[in-house]
Amino acid sequence: MADRKYTEDHEWVEVDGETGVIGISDYAQEQLGDVVFVELPDVGKVLDQRDEAAVIESVKAAAEVYTPVSGEVIEVNEELNNDPSLVNSDAHGEGWFAKLQLTDPTELDALMDEATYKTFVESLS
Amino acid sequence: MRYLPLTDADRSSMLNRIGVSSVDDLFVDVPAAARFDGTFDLPDHMAEFAVEGHMSKMAGRNTTTADVPSFLGAGAYRHHIPASVDHLTQRGEFLTSYTPYQPEISQGTLQALFEFQSMVALITGMDVANASMYDGATSCAEAVLMARRVTRRNRALVSGSVHPHYSAASETQAKYVDIKIDICDPDLDGTEDLTDQIDDETACVVVQNPGVFGHVRDLSPLAAVCQEKGALLIVVVTEAVSLGAMQSPGEMGADVVVAEGQSIGNPQGFGGPYVGLFAAREKYVRQMPGRLCGETTDVDGKRGWVLTLSTREQHIRREKATSNICTNAGLCALAFTIHLSLLGENGFRDLAMLNHARASQLADRLADVDGVEVLPEAFFNEFAVRLSKPAGEVVDRLAARDVLAGVPASRLYGAGTELDNILLIAASELTTFEDMDALVAALSEELS
Numbered sequence: 001m002a003d004r005k006y007t008e009d010h011e012w013v014e015v016d017g018e019t020g021v022i023g024i025s026d027y028a029q030e031q032l033g034d035v036v037f038v039e040l041p042d043v044g045k046v047l048d049q050r051d052e053a054a055v056i057e058s059v060k061a062a063a064e065v066y067t068p069v070s071g072e073v074i075e076v077n078e079e080l081n082n083d084p085s086l087v088n089s090d091a092h093g094e095g096w097f098a099k100l101q102l103t104d105p106t107e108l109d110a111l112m113d114e115a116t117y118k119t120f121v122e123s124l125s
Numbered sequence: 126m127r128y129l130p131l132t133d134a135d136r137s138s139m140l141n142r143i144g145v146s147s148v149d150d151l152f153v154d155v156p157a158a159a160r161f162d163g164t165f166d167l168p169d170h171m172a173e174f175a176v177e178g179h180m181s182k183m184a185g186r187n188t189t190t191a192d193v194p195s196f197l198g199a200g201a202y203r204h205h206i207p208a209s210v211d212h213l214t215q216r217g218e219f220l221t222s223y224t225p226y227q228p229e230i231s232q233g234t235l236q237a238l239f240e241f242q243s244m245v246a247l248i249t250g251m252d253v254a255n256a257s258m259y260d261g262a263t264s265c266a267e268a269v270l271m272a273r274r275v276t277r278r279n280r281a282l283v284s285g286s287v288h289p290h291y292s293a294a295s296e297t298q299a300k301y302v303d304i305k306i307d308i309c310d311p312d313l314d315g316t317e318d319l320t321d322q323i324d325d326e327t328a329c330v331v332v333q334n335p336g337v338f339g340h341v342r343d344l345s346p347l348a349a350v351c352q353e354k355g356a357l358l359i360v361v362v363t364e365a366v367s368l369g370a371m372q373s374p375g376e377m378g379a380d381v382v383v384a385e386g387q388s389i390g391n392p393q394g395f396g397g398p399y400v401g402l403f404a405a406r407e408k409y410v411r412q413m414p415g416r417l418c419g420e421t422t423d424v425d426g427k428r429g430w431v432l433t434l435s436t437r438e439q440h441i442r443r444e445k446a447t448s449n450i451c452t453n454a455g456l457c458a459l460a461f462t463i464h465l466s467l468l469g470e471n472g473f474r475d476l477a478m479l480n481h482a483r484a485s486q487l488a489d490r491l492a493d494v495d496g497v498e499v500l501p502e503a504f505f506n507e508f509a510v511r512l513s514k515p516a517g518e519v520v521d522r523l524a525a526r527d528v529l530a531g532v533p534a535s536r537l538y539g540a541g542t543e544l545d546n547i548l549l550i551a552a553s554e555l556t557t558f559e560d561m562d563a564l565v566a567a568l569s570e571e572l573s
Contacts, residue, residue: 037411037436042277055445057436062445 005111071100194560198551199532235430250375251404258401261385266298272329285312286336315340339508348378369477390464400457414448496572507551
């Protein structure tokens with residue numbers, strides 16, 4: 001698995017060179033319930049770390065997705081417009097939200113790795 | 126909680142406890158200039174029958190549109206409301222129902238709202254309608270805010286055909302939102318061309334049809350320009366009955382249609398409560414304000430209704446909701462639905478055509494009066510006329526003769542403009558030939 005990092009708000013970023021794909025964790029999708037709509041950012045939008053990158057609507061809640069890293073949006077997952085439930089079925093894979101051109105890779109250092117995030121989630125229950 | 130009036134002892138005990146000597150001391154924070162410093166000259170209690178007599182006497186001083194020939198319109202129209210509308214809306218199941226969050230106990234109300242939405246979508250030529258806004262003006266303001274969300278642009282262009290109350294409501298709503306409202310000069314002759322004013326920064330163009338001065342226009346060319354520039358075309362309709370006779374705004378290319386629904390099933394009632402219609406293209410449904418009712422099936426496969434797409438609303442999305450409206454005009458929407466159901470498609474068309482026929486007859490008669498010039502060539506049931514004298518004064522003098530001649534433009538735009546001699550005159554299926562005679566006779570005398 002590539003280098004995937006997590007935030008305390010349950011977003012993840014998977015970095016490949018100078019680009020990063022962002023999404024929400026499996027734990028987050030489970031908490032939200034059935035996702036019915038995802039509002040994606042415009043390609044070309046420049047986001048600072050922790051800016052709102054997307055909005056997820058589930059049957060009973062709406063939640064903002066904040067970007068774990070700064071960067072410019074270079075691609076979004078159009079598939080989510082047709083099938084938002086991909087967030088539920090494959091949060092770490094096909095349920096990705098956007099791909100960013102990273103502007104400050106040092107931000108990654110402060111994020112949690114897989115093992116740390118797992119411990120963090122366990123501490124929540 | 127029981128409601129019992131306070132005794133003097135109760136009052137002084139509470140004042141003592143919080144450490145003030147009188148109720149007036151509670152208001153010392155209000156600037157002295159704004160405080161009323163005297164005693165109210167209010168009558169002592171009266172018996173119930175005496176109060177009734179007193180109130181009826183006061184109410185008797187009103188001249189209502191039902192009492193005398195009335196040509197008042199300008200956004201509030203007098204139409205016949207069948208007795209069955211009142212009878213059905215007064216039923217306890219409808220009258221006392223509150224927000225229908227629980228579909229298991231609210232199927233009747235939800236179905237009525239669903240029918241309402243279906244009818245609004247049908248007559249406006251749109252894909253989807255919400256379960257109503259407060260009134261036409263707030264509906265218009267909501268459409269402007271929606272256009273900003275959809276286009277992510279910050280300028281709204283409001284045509285001079287739009288009723289000034291609607292423009293004002295949009296300005297009020299826009300005040301604390303980053304959107305600039307450009308309002309065009311009153312379009313008295315109905316020839317306004319907005320093409321050059323629509324650019325890549327324009328979120329929406331708001332236009333009214335029929336316009337506030339009565340002009341009926343083909344909006345297709347404007348719709349084409351809006352589409353080319355990526356701006357939403359918002360069409361305002363202040364007289365919903367017109368939708369029965371005219372090509373729908375949707376067919377002419379509107380993206381959003383907002384309307385005042387009062388005309389159908391609801392009385393003029395001194396300005397409210399009314400019901401705002403809001404309809405749009407389906408692709409904008411997630412950006413729409415207000416409540417939406419949807420059709421579904423229950424566990425047994427039976428048809429049923431629920432509130433849907435609620436994640437747009439503030440009880441879920443909080444400050445990022447599409448609107449801060451948190452209710453709908455349920456009972457007025459119900460009256461609208463019942464009346465329109467009773468009319469049916471053919472009845473609605475006939476009603477609209479009758480309105481137009483009455484207005485045309487009236488315009489023909491007025492055109493022969495010296496000092497009256499009928500302005501629009503094409504209109505529905507209301508038209509502007511130019512008088513040889515200031516319209517406000519003429520209206521006052523005719524009111525004294527028990528003829529409500531119409532709404533002077535000065536009431537909408539303020540006195541002292543070039544519109545001072547302009548009068549808006551409306552007719553409806555209730556306008557009789559005797560009413561027309563009365564107006565023509567009174568106007569002829571006043572203007573001679």
